[in-house]
Amino acid sequence: MLESKVCKLASVIIAMAAAGWAWPAKACDGAGVIIQIGGRPQDVQISRIESGATSIVTRPRVLEVICRDDVVRTSGDTYVVLSVDGAGTVRVDHNIAYTVPARSGAPSLIGNGYRALDEQIMPDMKRLPWNVRLKGAGDDFGFALPGLAAGGQQLEAGTRSLLLRLVGGAAPYKVEITDSKGTIVASQASPSHEVVLNAVPLAVGTYHILASDSTPGTLTADIAVVDTPPRETADYSNLADPEVRVAAAAATLARDYTATWSLEAEQQLQAAPVDGLDRDKVFELIESYGSD
DSSP: HHHHHHHHHHHHHHHHHHHHOOOSSSSOOOSSSEEEEEOOOGGEEEEETTTTTEEEESSTTOEEEEEETTTTEOOOOEEEEEEEETEEEEEEEEHHHHEEEOOOOOSSSSOOHHHIIIIIIIHHHHOOOOOOOOOOOSSOOEEEEEGGGTOOOOEEEEEEEEEEEESSOOOOOOOOOOOOTTTTTEEEEEESSSEEEEEEEEEEEEEEEEESSOOEEEEEEEEOOOOEOOOOOOOOOOSSSHHHHHHHHHHHOOOOOTTHHHHHHHHHHHHOOSOOOHHHHHHHHHHHOOOO
């Protein structure tokens, strides 16, 4: 009897989907996201119609979900860049309103990426003070990912480009990675707090990271390289923008497995195709987990 009722319910849902009906969401199923804000968030305004009434979204953030028929405006010299499914990247300049079109493709009942983004990532995005930037020279030297020095972080095995984000200290910076035998597998100097080591061969095992600046100050961390990839905990396949899709998955991975997969999450974001996203915001979100 129960199986019969489940089958009937599934048939109804499939029929409703074919007719173009979408499962009701908290606000909307989404037609895109904000990927960049040039200027002050308070100078960006989104007018949204919900249940016949107009509401105003103020001080939106990067990765804020935008809905069909939203009207986006900016004032002063502020601009906002949107990634709109079906319309691509759209820049909205001051005093020129933009109405968000409908999302391309059929509505999704299950695994709606925009809804997952809105419900899982945005609450964490909104709690962060975006006026706090990466620390500059003169601040305490450290890893941008607070839990890295504590150990326990993992990376997936393979030959890959690695990003190590640092804060504070004084340029130039250097990062060296050695294996369990003390053999140097990668070394890179950089004038930037973001040190990228290209084509690092990582076999399964334990590795030691040594980071230094010109003061001289040093940082150390041990990481484990494993051959089992992290398990995905949210479905963002519905998101049209591949960079946003990776950013959302990376942030979710860091939130769900802060002590083990935050460093891997940053590598996934670093490897994503570049399409205008303000990545510093997402890196800061990843690094905020476990530091509250």
